[in-house]
Amino acid sequence: MTTVPSCAGRTMPVPGCGAGYTDVNAFWYKFTCYSTGTVGFLIQPGSSMDDYDWQLFDITNATSPDEVYTNAALVVTGNWAGTYGNTGASASGVSHIECGSIPADNKPTFSAMPTLLEGHHYLLMISHFTVTNQSGYTISFSGGTASITDPNLPHLQAGNYYCPTKTIRIKLNKEVKCASLATNGSDFTLNVPGINIVSAAGVNCNQGFDMDSLVLGLNQQLPPGNYRVTIKKGTDANTLLDYCDRDIPEGEHIDFTVDPPALVYIDSLKPLPCAPDSIQMVFTLPIDCATIAPDGSDFTVTGPSAVTVTGARANCSFNNADNTVTLYLDKRILTGGTYTVSIVTGSDGNSVATECGQYILAGNNSISFTLEQQYPATLRKVLPITCRTEKIRVVLSQPVQCNSVATNGSDFVINGPEAISITRAEFTCNGTGQFTDTIDLFFNRPVLTEGNYTVSARTGSDGNTLLTSCWQPTPVGNSTPFSTKDTVSADFTYQLFLHCELDTVALFHDGAHGVNSWAWYYDGKTDSSKQQNPVKIYSRFGTKSITLVVSNGVCTDTMEKQVVLSNVLEAAFHPVSDTLCPGVAAEFVNESIGNIVGQQWVFGNGNTSSLYTPPRQNYLVPNTRQQLYHVQLIVQSNMNCFDTATYRLFVLNSCFIAVPTGFTPNGDGRNDFLYPLNAFMMSKLDFKVYNRYGQMVYQTTSTFGKWDGKFKGEAQPPGAYAWMLTYTEKKTGQTFSEKGTSVLIR
Known part of the structure; x- marks a missing residue:
């Protein structure tokens, strides 16, 4: 072995050594004992610094070779010493399994030769523990008494022909050395002139050293008939050799028969979509790709609509043959009905044949399929139109492929009283197949006038109309109406x-x-x-x-x-002061509005005036504290309408500021309150009243404030009450502070 496999280890039992042992980078040998005895072998690493371990298993009664990883009873012997250099089984080896160690321990690397039993099957595992190099190793068997070599002489046992690969498989009665086979096939001859053996390969020789079967390759198919394969010495100067270099005698032969190939026909079609542009035919046997005309001329399709086959392909990656042949059509089949696929003689001069050479004669085989009639999408309606229409939404009878809609809107045209150009189309695609059933069409300008229009389908700049999921095109001219309204004006x-x-x-x-x-x-x-x-x-x-x-x-x-x-008329005025001191004349400010053509003042002092701004008025000093006068203004408009305003004016007999010395809160309307007289002439007023205990029973800062003789809602007893008054005189701005007493009389 020049190299060892690089693979991960699997844990296996090693009796007496505990856990943790794996078949790191292992190579396995299988052999059979043909005569009971001992067996010795030597493993020599290619490098003196390589550590090899080994273990022997008896798998005669094992149900699976994988039991070596779980069943310790299968272990015969082994050596895991972990020491560099040679290892194996010898007469001087130890009688136990040496457990793992570091190489410096120098433990025994040889175990005693095990005893093998006749008829038992064994596995020898050799593990390369150190993998720093790939120098490999050699193994040789010697020194024992058991026989692990099959004593039978090698012979040809059987043969058969496999037409798909144009090969003859030879079965031997025992395993022979792979190296004894001439790969050019010169170890064998075939009794048919013109058909030659061109190669030979041992079964499993790429993974091992021996074989019990081999495959002979031919230069062409064998027609039906009886054949003989004879062995001879090949270009390697031998026939086939077993491990003892005993050969199969020259001239030994095997006979076999090639039967007529089975009939082949179209078995079925793979499921078709609603608008197919290709057809997949499944044959009962694989079809030889070399017999399929690439232009599809081996097949025809006939039916309600004209269909032309433009190509034919098969998956030719295995044996240049496949059960499935795909036909490519010049266009999708859009018309429903029953169609027939037939086999004819193609442009290559033949129909199609199996990998064993069985042709389907032209016209002898066909298969039919039926497509349901599909229908196109039509323009169903236009959604409600808005004012100053700048776009419309077209609703379709069924979804169409988004990629069949020209985004420039050229799939549509609008006719009506005004020329309208479509500038673009927008839509939202839904679903895995990307479909839409509504399309927004945008105009080059808004439509401002009332009119009846029609939107129609046509072939767009993309070369098609709208296409459904089944590729049905919307008919050119298919249309739906819509109406626009005039813009309106609310001018009144x-x-x-x-x-x-x-x-x-x-x-x-x-x-x-x-x-x-x-x-x-x-x-x-x-x-x-x-x-x-x-x-x-x-x-x-x-x-x-x-x-x-x-x-x-x-x-x-x-x-x-x-x-x-404009006929607003309102009489309005106010006196400069609504309270007059003796000798002060009254002034009035006219605030009337409207188209006034005249006015009449009545001052209550016997005087009148028709001026817009009347003269000042004097009033007699009254004998009582004050006298009330009613001043009236009557205005007249240009439409002879009238309006009147009245104001109350008070004339005082004195304007001195004073607090009365007494008051009688009995409710008779006379002298019922205590307050500063002529307070209208004051600002910043503060008036306070105290009882005889110094308790404040009243306070006000209002010029209209008056004490009614009560404190917290209860009438106070008769007697003298002190008061304090501070104020600023409006006219002079001078501040005064006064105090005194007043008598509450009941």
Whole structure:
């Protein structure tokens, strides 16, 4: 052995040595004992630094050779000494199995020669423990008394012919040396002129040293008949030799018969898709690839539609033959019905034949298949159109292949009152096969007017119309209609009818472009109308916001306008001061709005005025603390409408700031409260009232604050109460601080 195999080890039992032993890089020898006795052998490593171990097994009664890894009872002997150099079995070896060790231990590497039993079968395992090199080893058997060589003389036993490989297999009565076989086949002759043995190979000689069978290769097929193979000395100067170099006598022969090959025919077809572009035929026997015309002319396909076979192929990787032949068609079969595949004489001058030379005669064999009729996808509808249509969505009757849709939209054309060009097509692919049943077509411009259109299918720039999963093309011209709507305008007009108390706005919309829905909104409120031409009445005048939303069912528009009700009239004024001190004249500011053409002031002091800004008015000093006057302004508009505003004016008999010395909170409306008089002339007022215990019973910072004689809701007893007052005089800005007492009288 010049090399040893490199392979992982499997654990095996080694009696007396414990666990952990494996067949590292092992080579196995099998032999049989033909005469009981001892056996000796020598293993010599190619390198003195190689460590070889070995173990012998008796596998006579083993059910499987793999039992050597589990059944310790099969072990006969062995040696695992782990020492470099020679090892084996000899008369001077130890009588036990030497266990593993490091080479420095120098343990015995030879075991005693084991006794072999006649008729028993043995396995010898040689393991190369050190694998740093591949120098190999030699093994020789000597020194024992057992016979492990078959005593029978070698002879030819049987032969048979295998037509697929054009070979003759020879069976021997015993194993012979592989090296004694001439690989050019010169050890044998065949009794047929013109058919020659061109090679010879021993069975399993690529893995071992001996063989009991061999294969002779021929230069051509053997026709049916009786044949004889005779052995002779080949170019290697011998016939076949056993281990003892005993040869098979020259002239020894075997006879065999080649029967007519079995008939072959088309057995079946492999399942076909709905639109096949190839057909796979299964034959009862492998077909010789050399007899298949590559252009497919050995076959024809006939049926409802014209089909041409353009090629034929088989998997010729094994023996140049295959049971399955694939026919390639010039196009997919799209028409349903029954078709027939027939065998004819091809362009190579023959039909097809088996690997054993059995031809199928032209016209003698055919097979039929049926395809269901498939239907194309049609343009079913266009989804609802939007206003200012810039694209449409076409819905198909069934999904189509995404790669059959031209993305530039050229699979479609649109006809109608206006020229519309399709600029692109978009779609979403679903499923493993990538299909879609809706396609969006985009236009070069929006469609603004009402019209009836048709979208039709045509052959796109990709050379086809839409294709279903079964490759059915959408017919050119197949179409579906759709309609567009005009854009609409919500612009409206109105007419005003103005009056003193109520204004009327008459609203108008022309209803053009198919408008059939109106929604009016007034001042953004829910107050609305769905009439085409409603009337809105206002009781308050001024600028009003009116919004209209119109629709024709597809298009919508919104318009908002400001409507001015110009007859607003409102009398309004205010006095510079609503409280007058003695000798101070009253001034009035006119704040009236509207188209005023006249006004009339009535001051309550006997005076009137028709001026927009009236003169100052003087009032008599009253005898009582204050006198109330009602001042009135009446305004007139250009539409002869009138409005009146009235203001109360108080005239005081004194403007001195003071706190009364007493008050009577009895509810008679006279002197019921305690508070600083003329507080309207103060700012930053702070008024506090204390009882005789110094407890504050009232406080206010309002100029309108007044004490009612109660504390925490309970009426306080009569008596004197102290008060403190701080304030700033509005006119001068001077700050004052005063205090005193007042009597609560009940």
